[in-house]
Amino acid sequence: MAERAEIQSLSTMPLLASRLLSVLVWTLVPTLTKGKNTMQSKLATSTNGVDLARLTETIEAVKATPGLASFRFRIQNRWIGCGQNRSEVQQFSAGGKELQHRTDLILEADEPDVLLGSDTAANPVEHLLHALASCVTTSMVYHAAARGIAVEEVESSLEGDLDLRGFLGLAPSVRKGYQQIRLKLRIKTNAADEQLRELESLGPKFSPVFDSITKGGFRILPPSARLFAERSGQCWKEP
Numbered sequence: 001m002a003e004r005a006e007i008q009s010l011s012t013m014p015l016l017a018s019r020l021l022s023v024l025v026w027t028l029v030p031t032l033t034k035g036k037n038t039m040q041s042k043l044a045t046s047t048n049g050v051d052l053a054r055l056t057e058t059i060e061a062v063k064a065t066p067g068l069a070s071f072r073f074r075i076q077n078r079w080i081g082c083g084q085n086r087s088e089v090q091q092f093s094a095g096g097k098e099l100q101h102r103t104d105l106i107l108e109a110d111e112p113d114v115l116l117g118s119d120t121a122a123n124p125v126e127h128l129l130h131a132l133a134s135c136v137t138t139s140m141v142y143h144a145a146a147r148g149i150a151v152e153e154v155e156s157s158l159e160g161d162l163d164l165r166g167f168l169g170l171a172p173s174v175r176k177g178y179q180q181i182r183l184k185l186r187i188k189t190n191a192a193d194e195q196l197r198e199l200e201s202l203g204p205k206f207s208p209v210f211d212s213i214t215k216g217g218f219r220i221l222p223p224s225a226r227l228f229a230e231r232s233g234q235c236w237k238e239p
Contacts, residue, residue, distance in 0.1 A: 050145035068095035075107070083111030084118060125178065129158045131209050132181070139210075140187075140203035149195050153188035181213075 045052050062069045074090035089105035091098050109124050111117025122130065133156045144151050159182045166176035187199060204210050212218070 047145040047148060048141045048151050050142055052145065055142075055146060065095075070095060082117060083109075083115065083123070084120065085109045085124075125160060125162060128178075128213075129160055129181070132183070132207075132213060133158050135207045135209035136183070136185070136203035139205075139207040140199065143202040143206055144199055147195075147198070149189065149191050149199055151187060151189050151199070153186075155186045157184045158182065 070093075072093040074092060075087045076090055077085055077087040079085055085108075087107040087109070089101060089107065091100045093099070107127070108121035109127060110119060110121040111123045112119045115123070117123070137154050137156060141151055141154065160178040161180045162178055163171075163174045165171040166174040185200070185203065187196070189196065189199065191199060
């Protein structure tokens with residue numbers, strides 16, 4: 001049985017959801033396969049829990065109609081107090097259609113006591129590490145399934161180095177975000193050595209979060225277009 005651990009260091013940039021196409025199968029399929037014989041799903045084979053028939057069907061549909069690949073994800077955040085925030089995951093658009101999640105999804109964030117919080121939830125930069133780990137893992141598992149590579153277990157550990165002087169405004173030359181992230185990935189599989197080498201690269205290569213952090217390049221609207229404030233019961237937009 002082959003196992004291998006890999007460590008990668010990342011120079012980070014701001015995070016925003018990317019638009020990678022091939023790992024978004026789970027959102028496209030319900031629309032694309034609506035009304036078809038359910039016997040197909042019962043007979044479909046799967047690898048790593050991924051339905052290969054649905055995967056193939058989705059890829060072919062996106063090839064034929066590229067507009068189906070367009071997604072937009074949303075969350076609504078509310079400040080609770082001190083360092084605590086709560087985000088509600090909203091409906092999302094997929095291929096021009098608005099879709100709802102099957103259940104209400106809530107994300108909590110706080111800060112540890114040493115950063116003046118109540119320590120009731122992971123803080124935002126810990127959420128970033130979770131987003132990176134889960135996205136790299138899912139991307140690898142999906143693309144491994146498409147290649148017929150069975151994976152038994154995947155574990156990862158991440159560390160990120162952050163200098164608080166940047167956040168506190170004490171050193172303008174110190175970046176406010178992570179200076180470096182170390183990702184250690186452990187994969188358990190019976191794949192041949194050549195497949196294992198390919199497997200190691202699939203997560204970072206196709207992960208939208210990995211791409212967003214390491215490459216960036218997306219546009220964030222200027223403050224005048226995204227900041228609203230409320231004063232004396234009336235909502236106004238920053239000029």
